[in-house]
């Protein structure tokens with residue numbers, strides 16, 4: 237190397253050192269700015285100042301003979317990092333920063349998810365350990381089991397669209413979204429050595445990357461694409477094989493990591509190619525009030541014309557700004573959809589909380605995935621200053637905003653043609669369940685069966701699922717008698733620990749098979765939050781048994797699942813306690829609740845319990861939720877079941893649920909109260 241070049245390089249090294257020192261000094265000032273903002277309450281982002289700053293720096297760049305676009309890009313990165321850093325400074329003021337944190341992502345080191353994870357957590361004071369996992373599900377699982385603090389998953393790409401598997405995981409798994417990250421994706425062609433493009437014969441990469449670079453790939457005279465698990469793994473394989481005719485599409489970082497040459501840079505069809513990632517954690521994260529936030533939601537709509545429009549209207553009525561709306565097929569409900577939406581603001585803001593309550597009431601199912609700092613790509617030309625906050629609503633002016641429990645707020649009257657709204661009943665422990673909210677009554681759909689409509693709904697089946705033959709025979713008998721739903725306990729709440737506890741998931745699979753064979757949706761009890769995901773994945777309706785009516789942890793969990801719920805009345809619960817239990821499910825988003833009266837404990841010992849038909853008109857008056865009656869557990873004796881079932885309808889029931897068994901004498905549970913198939917058929921004939 238010439239002495240001249242040596243001198244120049246030494247000079248360059250010194251300049252770089254000064255640049256890094258300047259960035260460190262800048263970061264120190266940024267920390268001070270965060271401190272000032274924490275005291276004064278000013279927002280973290282001042283778009284006006286950022287715009288002026290970029291303009292000034294652009295001019296300065298031009299005057300100094302630099303490319304202003306290049307300087308602009310650098311500063312957008314610097315400003316992005318500054319916002320991230322300030323957000324963390326403010327969060328750390330409230331909580332001690334952990335020494336290290338583990339972030340799980342899908343793929344190998346150097347994958348885009350890995351780059352996004354490093355970028356997202358770069359401003360954390362802690363040591364960040366990024367761990368690649370084989371699948372998205374495994375990254376989720378790492379957080380669930382506690383081996384990672386966060387999982388970072390790609391959710392959408394500006395060229396290739398949504399990553400459906402991640403949307404489906406968010407819907408299925410109860411892990412809150414606590415952040416988002418946006419990464420500019422720049423695909424490069426990497427080879428073991430600096431070869432001309434004509435020599436490349438095979439290009440390995442993830443199918444998404446292959447799709448995004450299709451024009452470049454077809455322009456290769458001798459090369460064809462081969463799909464690979466992920467971009468970084470493709471790079472690793474190319475390095476391992478060392479074959480100069482083989483290349484990978486991956487990031488420049490992957491080239492550095494695996495020691496490959498960048499043969500061509502920026503080869504995607506669209507140069508502006510971004511991927512948005514979400515970050516999930518075990519617990520929701522508190523959101524700094526000065527940081528602009530987003531909230532992600534999932535909601536379902538009823539199967540009616542204009543249903544989605546009505547949902548969007550209730551958001552608009554509260555001036556909620558929707559930044560994204562995506563639909564995915566609703567699991568096990570063909571041609572129905574779940575909508576994934578991002579809105580601006582926090583779920584706990586009074587206005588957003590009102591909008592979410594109204595949306596829940598409208599939608600039938602709403603799950604709030606989380607509120608987190610908004611972190612869109614920073615593009616000053618496209619960024620408008622934040623709209624001024626709308627004028628305060630009456631309830632906010634009255635100072636109620638801070639005191640209202642966020643997810644239980646009563647929906648405000650809506651303008652124009654909306655149906656008349658209920659006056660708030662703040663003395664009641666239930667608001668979403670109150671009759672006045674839906675004077676016409678609500679209906680709940682279980683598969684094709686509608687509960688709460690004109691049709692009397694008959695549910696039959698054994699107390700416990702005992703065998704394939706038994707549950708199949710029951711399903712056949714229910715179907716033949718004109719019944720609508722198949723019941724059966726798989727997880728049994730037994731008073732004695734020595735009694736038959738049910739076949740668990742194995743029983744559920746048998747029941748699903750029987751239900752499917754005879755076209756009957758199935759309803760089964762879920763006993764614990766730990767079983768919920770598995771049970772909800774198979775059952776059409778989740779039963780909460782009498783003993784669990786006050787299991788609030790369980791009620792909260794079923795409130796987050798998109799599955800109808802059959803809520804039995806506790807044997808010592810008052811109507812208001814029962815409705816408050818229903819409110820738990822509703823307040824957590826799931827509006828598909830059917831009540832079930834199954835007898836209460838009184839001084840009477842001649843019957844197992846006392847069927848309280850007295851409450852039916854009371855329930856009808858107080859709530860819009862449908863209600864059915866279970867005479868079997870109420871009276872405990874086969875012969876008394878039919879007259880009580882018949883009495884339920886004139887008293888106001890929407891349906892009945894009765895136990896039946898092919899061989900009641902030998903049933904493993906509740907044989908004495910189970911009808912024979914003949915008995916069931918005769919009863920159904922009288923009821924229908």
Ligand code: PEP
Pocket residue numbers: 699725729761780781782783804834869
């Ligand atoms: C049941 O229906 O299987 C049951 C256990 O009922 P309950 O919770 O009403 O006792």
Ligand code: MN
Pocket residue numbers: 699700869895905906
């Ligand atoms: Mn039973």
